[in-house]
Amino acid sequence: MSKKKNHLSENNALTPSDIAINDLYIGFNGKVIYNGAYFVFPAGTLSALTGPSGSGKTTLLRAIAGLLPYKGIIETGRRPVSFAFQTPRLLPWLTVRDNVTAPLIDKSSADAVKIADEWLTRLGLSDSLDKYPDELSGGMALRVSLARAFAAATPGCILLLDEPTKEIDKKARQAVTEIILGFRGKCTIIAATYDDELIANADQTVDTVLNLNSAVKT
Amino acid sequence: MKNSTSFLNKIKTNRATARIAAALFSLIFWVGVWIIAAALAGNSLIFPSPLDVISRLYELVATSDFWLAVAVTLFRITAGLAAGVILAIPLAVLTHRFSVANTLTSPLLTIIRATPVTSFILLAFFWFDKSTIPVFTSFLMVFPIMWAGIATGLESVPQELIEMTQVFRFPLWRRITKLYIPAVSSDFRSSLITSIGLSWKAGVAAEIIAIPRLSIGRNMYEAKVYLETPDLFAWTAVVVILSLIFERLLTRLLKGNNTNRGVKEK
Numbered sequence: 278m279s280k281k282k283n284h285l286s287e288n289n290a291l292t293p294s295d296i297a298i299n300d301l302y303i304g305f306n307g308k309v310i311y312n313g314a315y316f317v318f319p320a321g322t323l324s325a326l327t328g329p330s331g332s333g334k335t336t337l338l339r340a341i342a343g344l345l346p347y348k349g350i351i352e353t354g355r356r357p358v359s360f361a362f363q364t365p366r367l368l369p370w371l372t373v374r375d376n377v378t379a380p381l382i383d384k385s386s387a388d389a390v391k392i393a394d395e396w397l398t399r400l401g402l403s404d405s406l407d408k409y410p411d412e413l414s415g416g417m418a419l420r421v422s423l424a425r426a427f428a429a430a431t432p433g434c435i436l437l438l439d440e441p442t443k444e445i446d447k448k449a450r451q452a453v454t455e456i457i458l459g460f461r462g463k464c465t466i467i468a469a470t471y472d473d474e475l476i477a478n479a480d481q482t483v484d485t486v487l488n489l490n491s492a493v494k495t
Numbered sequence: 496m497k498n499s500t501s502f503l504n505k506i507k508t509n510r511a512t513a514r515i516a517a518a519l520f521s522l523i524f525w526v527g528v529w530i531i532a533a534a535l536a537g538n539s540l541i542f543p544s545p546l547d548v549i550s551r552l553y554e555l556v557a558t559s560d561f562w563l564a565v566a567v568t569l570f571r572i573t574a575g576l577a578a579g580v581i582l583a584i585p586l587a588v589l590t591h592r593f594s595v596a597n598t599l600t601s602p603l604l605t606i607i608r609a610t611p612v613t614s615f616i617l618l619a620f621f622w623f624d625k626s627t628i629p630v631f632t633s634f635l636m637v638f639p640i641m642w643a644g645i646a647t648g649l650e651s652v653p654q655e656l657i658e659m660t661q662v663f664r665f666p667l668w669r670r671i672t673k674l675y676i677p678a679v680s681s682d683f684r685s686s687l688i689t690s691i692g693l694s695w696k697a698g699v700a701a702e703i704i705a706i707p708r709l710s711i712g713r714n715m716y717e718a719k720v721y722l723e724t725p726d727l728f729a730w731t732a733v734v735v736i737l738s739l740i741f742e743r744l745l746t747r748l749l750k751g752n753n754t755n756r757g758v759k760e761k
Contacts, residue, residue, distance in 0.1 A: 343662075344658050357664075358662055359663070360662045362655070367675060368656065368674065371673065379663070379665070379669070379673055380663035382664070382669065406701055425663075
């Protein structure tokens with residue numbers, strides 16, 4: 278099979294802080310998802326992964342996060358990763374606030390609480406700080422998960438977002454989109470998304486829209 | 496808002512009252528059955544009445560020997576229970592982490608679980624002194640249950656949450672305290688509650704067979720030898736009461752803060 282490069286890599290030279298994926302092979306259950314794929318995500322940009330369900334968006338994010346075995350090279354420069362998963366993945370025995378502070382390991386507990394409260398407030402969850410995940414709606418739990426990812430996203434990190442605006446109402450979706458755009462230039466953001474709002478005016482919002490059809494996967 | 500809160504409180508109070516009433520009714524019913532059975536037997540040597548047992552218990556409680564026997568038995572059972580719990584934790588972690596360890600230890604634990612407790616008590620006569628046999632027996636009852644409970648708890652930690660802690664680079668200590676301990680606590684607690692009852696049963700049985708100097712078991716053995724059936728009932732009641740107190744205390748101690756929320760991922 279021929280190997281094609283995504284359009285980002287054709288014009289730009291690699292910098293050490295880019296995420297460079299070369300000759301990626303991922304397959305499971307007898308199905309090949311990626312076969313010799315090549316991607317480059319330049320540092321500080323926002324890339325949107327699109328494509329139908331099963332096209333490998335989540336697989337690619339999980340591979341970059343080091344959660345999947347793969348063959349090939351994924352060069353991330355050992356930068357810290359912050360990940361908003363497709364499902365909230367909250368610790369059920371911790372409050373909303375504690376779920377957001379939990380990954381902030383290099384902060385004092387007072388600072389961690391301050392950061393958590395700021396993000397949760399921005400995402401409209403200031404009334405739910407002391408609630409537990411089982412007291413939240415699906416959309417609220419997803420926003421907590423986003424707040425955790427944003428709070429843990431330190432400058433220079435890789436911010437992976439798996440359908441960040443799914444199950445979120447329109448008002449909150451706008452706020453989330455603005456926050457994501459605010460991370461441009463600080464983190465390398467890769468978002469798997471169906472969201473029209475995030476990719477509608479691609480030239481203004483995202484730096485790259487990567488449609489994960491077979492052309493870029495092989 | 497205030498009205499709905501007071502309404503909820505009212506419901507809670509009513510439920511609590513209903514629970515107490517049900518418990519009282521159950522108690523009265525069984526004491527009634529006991530009184531009838533004792534009256535039918537017509538001989539306190541065969542089946543003493545509740546009054547015989549309570550009056551004997553009242554006499555026993557007034558003696559220092561009673562409290563000494565209770566304290567020493569309590570110590571032995573606690574020691575066996577603690578040893579079982581403490582050793583089960585690393586073994587469960589080990590067998591969860593390494594399948595080789597699991598393969599190696601599984602047959603041993605199956606044998607321990609299947610072997611009659613009296614076999615171990617009799618074998619223990621060759622290995623330990625009389626006062627250590629109840630400790631060993633309690634330990635053997637507790638250890639496989641706790642091991643299995645903790646191992647099950649570790650198995651049930653959702654993979655999604657483990658991945659989350661990996662991605663966010665939780666240090667080991669934070670992973671243990673924020674993920675594993677809360678996730679395992681429910682299985683740990685239920686295994687411990689089962690273990691407490693069994694450790695008392697097995698520990699006292701071992702005391703009855705080994706007859707160490709200061710023990711509840713010795714008193715029960717002597718009651719049997721001297722046909723003091725009310726004494727036997729009184730000591731049995733003491734064991735039941737102690738076991739229940741022990742269970743309640745430990746459950747309350749382990750309740751912690753909100754770790755009883757399920758591991759079902761949200």
